[in-house]
Amino acid sequence: DGGITQSPKYLFRKEGQNVTLSCEQNLNHDAMYWYRQDPGQGLRLIYYSQIVNDFQKGDIAEGYSVSREKKESFPLAVTSAQKNPTAFYLCASTMRYDNQPQHFGDGTRLSIL
Amino acid sequence: GENVEQHPSTLSVQEGDSAVIKCTYSDSASNYFPWYKQELGKGPQLIIDIRSNVGEKKDQRIAVTLNKTAKHFSLHITETQPEDSAVYFCAASIGTGTASKLTFGTGTRLQVTL
Numbered sequence: 001d002g003g004i005t006q007s008p009k010y011l012f013r014k015e016g017q018n019v020t021l022s023c024e025q026n027l028n029h030d031a032m033y034w035y036r037q038d039p040g041q042g043l044r045l046i047y048y049s050q051i052v053n054d055f056q057k058g059d060i061a062e063g064y065s066v067s068r069e070k071k072e073s074f075p076l077a078v079t080s081a082q083k084n085p086t087a088f089y090l091c092a093s094t095m096r097y098d099n100q101p102q103h104f105g106d107g108t109r110l111s112i113l
Numbered sequence: 114g115e116n117v118e119q120h121p122s123t124l125s126v127q128e129g130d131s132a133v134i135k136c137t138y139s140d141s142a143s144n145y146f147p148w149y150k151q152e153l154g155k156g157p158q159l160i161i162d163i164r165s166n167v168g169e170k171k172d173q174r175i176a177v178t179l180n181k182t183a184k185h186f187s188l189h190i191t192e193t194q195p196e197d198s199a200v201y202f203c204a205a206s207i208g209t210g211t212a213s214k215l216t217f218g219t220g221t222r223l224q225v226t227l
Binding site (some may be wrong): 004006033040041042043044045048058059090092094098099100101102103104105106107 | 114117119122144145147149154155156157158159162164202206208213214215217218219220
């Protein structure tokens with residue numbers, strides 16, 4: 001079955017620790033996205049990538065970093081510079097054409113210990 | 114940038130009744146409007162979308178209407194069922210020839226009661 005796999009489902013971070021969230025897709029999509037979801041708020045864009053080896057900052061990129069070395073993979077690093085990382089993180093992908101639907105994974109919930 | 118407002122934030126209806134969720138957007142250049150359903154602990158799933166060259170689209174019990182002049186679009190669910198209970202998000206994007214960036218509303222929690 002084609003889809004987007006995010007791992008782990010739950011992640012706990014200690015103060016000052018960097019962690020990496022995984023996102024893999026087998027939909028052959030060119031574009032991938034990372035969103036942050038907080039209670040009572042919509043999804044906010046962290047980073048996105050249109051093609052391999054290229055990515056752009058979204059609306060809330062501070063304290064996060066990404067890489068796009070393979071078409072299938074778009075990992076998100078949450079660094080110690082992100083002072084309030086507790087949130088639900090969602091990865092999405094889509095075809096690289098105008099206004100195609102984004103398909104989402106089932107998210108990673110990150111909490112601070 | 115684009116701003117999307119969504120109302121109401123919570124909505125409770127009885128099974129079999131209709132539910133309507135409304136969104137407004139700020140950028141008149143927006144031309145794609147998807148709606149997503151999110152169940153607890155899951156990622157959002159696309160339920161219906163509409164492009165700016167269409168005023169209405171229907172898929173079984175779900176319909177979306179778009180008023181470009183007023184810059185608002187609405188989700189209509191008829192004959193609601195308990196499994197419709199979830200959080201619904203609207204979104205808007207401006208097509209630029211490549212993959213689009215979506216701006217999301219803040220969500221509506223729909224509860225369908227028996």
